[in-house]
Amino acid sequence: MTKVVCPGSFDPVTNGHVDIVERAARLFDEVVVAVGVNESKKRLFSLQERIDMLRRATEHLPNVSVASFQGLLVDFCAEHGIAAIAKGLRAVSDFDYELQMAQMNGNLTDVDTLFIPTSPEYSFLASSLVKEVARGGGDVSGLVPDFVLEQMKDAFTR
Ligand code: ADP
Secondary structure (H helix, E strand, O other): OOOEEEEEOOOOOOHHHHHHHHHHHHHHHEEEEEEEEOOOOOOOOOOOHHHHHHHHHHHOOOOOEEEEOOOOOOHHHHEEEEEEEEEEOOOOOHHHHHHHHHHHHHHHHEEEEEEEEEOOOHHEEEHHHHHHHHOOOOOOOOOOOOOHHHHHHHHHHH
């Protein structure tokens, strides 16, 4: 049974995330999407909201589950019998940091990191940019699931 984790903050989930999770789900028996808890970072959506949105966005994928983790991702992997971390790479700018993280995690444990190149249509897509554009009234439909559009509108006004 091969099990992989797709980690992130997912504030909120975008179609770029869903694309990576779908592709990981074709390669591995089981995919755990893990939402990192970082109390010091200000988020638009609560942890529970982010988990709920991810569950909805991946409900068409029977071998995908959603969880959260606090602390080190490699510890989460050890606790859940996860052998690999799957990360999407958007551009060269992602690479330096991701390589550093992958090597650090490899140094801590034998959990390996696999990079999945982003689909070109999502290579410019980041949760932070989606929020900024949506807050300014820009059209981000097609970049996030439709229900996320609605939830962002609600979140901006609370
Ligand atoms: P973080 O909180 O690490 O900045 P996000 O929650 O935005 O990250 O994204 C989680 C992970 O999903 C990223 O580390 C990256 O591997 C992947 N990812 C994010 N956006 C995209 C995208 N547009 N295309 C492919 N992969 C992406």
